[in-house]
Amino acid sequence: MSTDGASSSAPPRKKRTILDLQALKRKKVPITVLTAHDYPSARFIEAAAAPVPGADGAPASLPRGIDICLVGDSLAMVACGYESTNQLSLDEMLYHCRSVARGCTTSLLLADLPFGTYAASVEDGVRAAVRLVQEGRMDAVKIEGGQEVLPLVRHLTSAGIPVMGHVGLTPQRQASLSGYRVQGKTVESATQVYRDALALQDAGAFGVVIEAVPSALAQWITDRLAIPTIGIGAGMHTSGQVLVQLDMLGVDSDLGASGKGPRFLRKFGDVGPHARDAVRAYVDAVRGGEFPVEGQHTYPMSDETFQAFCHAMEAKQ
Numbered sequence: 084m085s086t087d088g089a090s091s092s093a094p095p096r097k098k099r100t101i102l103d104l105q106a107l108k109r110k111k112v113p114i115t116v117l118t119a120h121d122y123p124s125a126r127f128i129e130a131a132a133a134p135v136p137g138a139d140g141a142p143a144s145l146p147r148g149i150d151i152c153l154v155g156d157s158l159a160m161v162a163c164g165y166e167s168t169n170q171l172s173l174d175e176m177l178y179h180c181r182s183v184a185r186g187c188t189t190s191l192l193l194a195d196l197p198f199g200t201y202a203a204s205v206e207d208g209v210r211a212a213v214r215l216v217q218e219g220r221m222d223a224v225k226i227e228g229g230q231e232v233l234p235l236v237r238h239l240t241s242a243g244i245p246v247m248g249h250v251g252l253t254p255q256r257q258a259s260l261s262g263y264r265v266q267g268k269t270v271e272s273a274t275q276v277y278r279d280a281l282a283l284q285d286a287g288a289f290g291v292v293i294e295a296v297p298s299a300l301a302q303w304i305t306d307r308l309a310i311p312t313i314g315i316g317a318g319m320h321t322s323g324q325v326l327v328q329l330d331m332l333g334v335d336s337d338l339g340a341s342g343k344g345p346r347f348l349r350k351f352g353d354v355g356p357h358a359r360d361a362v363r364a365y366v367d368a369v370r371g372g373e374f375p376v377e378g379q380h381t382y383p384m385s386d387e388t389f390q391a392f393c394h395a396m397e398a399k400q
């Protein structure tokens with residue numbers, strides 16, 4: 084088995100750069116962002132960068148697959164079962180980052196700075212970001228917030244750590260925002276979202292996630308920013324889109340009893356029901372004596388060797 088994350092014959096694929104993202108925005112080619120939280124989910128992303136046999140796929144001039152692989156702090160909820168993203172520690176985040184980095188080599192690797200790692204001081208934020216790069220093997224970090232995170236964004240960008248902003252619905256502030264609520268619905272709130280995005284650009288951010296705002300606002304902001312905007316629940320006129328991988332696979336990990344999730348979610352797969360069916364089928368097969376099957380799932384031993392083994396055991400008794 085190859086361990087380099089690609090099949091042994093294929094040449095290594097070129098890693099996506101910030102320059103590539105800027106070119107995509109300029110050409111109005113939507114930027115694709117998807118989360119990963121472990122090795123298999125990273126490998127699913129890496130697989131999307133491979134040419135599709137038999138299909139001509141994307142034009143050769145365009146990079147294939149997922150442009151940015153986000154190790155989002157939503158993994159706290161979807162992969163760890165925490166109540167909110169705010170319970171995730173930096174050490175836990177680092178563990179997930181390292182697993183993702185082993186599986187995904189073509190996409191730009193981006194990680195959320197976890198809640199509480201940058202609130203007390205700029206120094207704390209810089210230290211946390213450096214750990215995500217050095218120990219977590221990330222290329223860039225994402226930071227939720229506006230005005231209040233600008234000093235940190237300036238520090239990191241001048242230190243050579245690329246920063247993606249995150250405005251609109253910022254889940255780390257869900258308590259202050261009284262829940263996961265759409266932002267930018269009033270003149271004041273819309274103005275705030277725009278000012279935050281613009282200020283992040285001025286502070287050096289290479290892009291900004293805009294979450295759960297009316298699409299007209301997201302488009303208005305996208306048209307006025309030079310850097311790419313990545314929307315989630317922000318309509319089709321942002322420079323790109325992001326979803327949580329387990330959501331779009333249809334795993335329903337933290338979506339509650341209804342399993343429906345936020346309005347902006349589209350399920351591109353039905354993995355949850357398939358996985359649950361498979362577990363039940365396994366139970367039935369074991370209980371019903373249908374698994375494992377002799378000769379198919381078993382290792383052979385010659386009769387001669389087995390007889391010799393039995394004699395050896397008898398001799399010892």
Ligand SMILES: Nc1nc(=O)c2c([nH]1)NC[C@@H]1CN(c3ccc(C(=O)N[C@@H](CCC(=O)O)C(=O)O)cc3)CN21
Nearest residue numbers: 157160161168254263264265327330337344345346347
């Ligand atoms: N599985 C998962 N997917 C996510 O996208 C996600 C998480 N978890 N956890 C962290 C945050 C929380 N997010 C959320 C969670 C809920 C809504 C939601 O229910 N929104 C309502 C709008 C409520 C309103 O303002 O009226 C909706 O109906 O879409 C939105 C974003 C996005 N992030």
Ligand SMILES: CC(C)C(=O)C(=O)O
Nearest residue numbers: 118155156157292325
């Ligand atoms: C949904 C994206 C933008 C995110 O921040 C996360 O997955 O944590």
Ligand SMILES: [Mg+2]
Nearest residue numbers: 155156157195
């Ligand atoms: Mg996040």
